[in-house]
Amino acid sequence: MxxxxxxxxxxxxxxxxxxxxxxxxxxxxxxxxxxxxxxxxxxxxxxxxxxxxxxxxxxxxxxxxxxxxxxxxxxxxxxxxxxxDIDLSRAEAARTRAQRRIEAAKAHDDVDELQRAQVSLQRAINRIHVKTGK
Missing domain, CATH: 2.60.15.10 (F0F1 ATP synthase delta/epsilon subunit, N-terminal)
Incomplete structure (x- = not known):
């Protein structure tokens, strides 16, 4: 593998x-x-x-x-x-940044930025899940 x-x-x-x-x-x-x-x-x-x-x-x-x-x-x-190798605090900070970007994109009706921010959020949540097992 x-x-x-x-x-x-x-x-x-x-x-x-x-x-x-x-x-x-x-x-x-x-x-x-x-x-x-x-x-x-x-x-x-x-x-x-x-x-x-x-x-x-x-x-x-x-x-x-x-x-x-x-x-x-x-x-x-x-x-x-x-x-x-996952830095949990860095992953949590990335999740927070992505959540803020989502809110800003919604406020400005920016569909492209919203999609990018949602992917960033998924990646951060995945890293947190893998690190914590939750």
Missing amino acids: NIVTPDGLVYNHHATLVVVKTTAGELGLMAKHEPVVAPLTIGEVRVRRVDNPGHEDAIAVNGGFMEMSDNVASIVADSAERER
């Missing part, structure tokens, strides 16, 4: 189970799963590692796509951050 962003490799471990959030819903993949390509939404990726079966790694992923081929799951994401 590996996750790559434009900034480089974010995650790379052997896994027994990978769960991703696709545009069609959650998708779980185990070893020897048939080949598949799926577009991803903003969401949490959960990975049960071979070397630590009682633990799941959590990674905040912001869109992209996932491919399962030749018994390897790969994610190419716009951005991704492992749970251990």
Whole structure:
């Protein structure tokens, strides 16, 4: 299982189970799963590692796509951050900024800015969820 962003490799471990959030819903993949390509939404990726079966790694992923081929799951994401690397106070500040931007966009009837702010809010909430497990 590996996750790559434009900034480089974010995650790379052997896994027994990978769960991703696709545009069609959650998708779980185990070893020897048939080949598949799926577009991803903003969401949490959960990975049960071979070397630590009682633990799941959590990674905040912001869109992209996932491919399962030749018994390897790969994610190419716009951005991704492992749970251990998420700065909770920074994510909470991003949520607050996005909420303010949403209110300002509504007040000015700015549809484009409203959409961008809503995506920013989703990303911040996803990072908070991955970090806190809530």
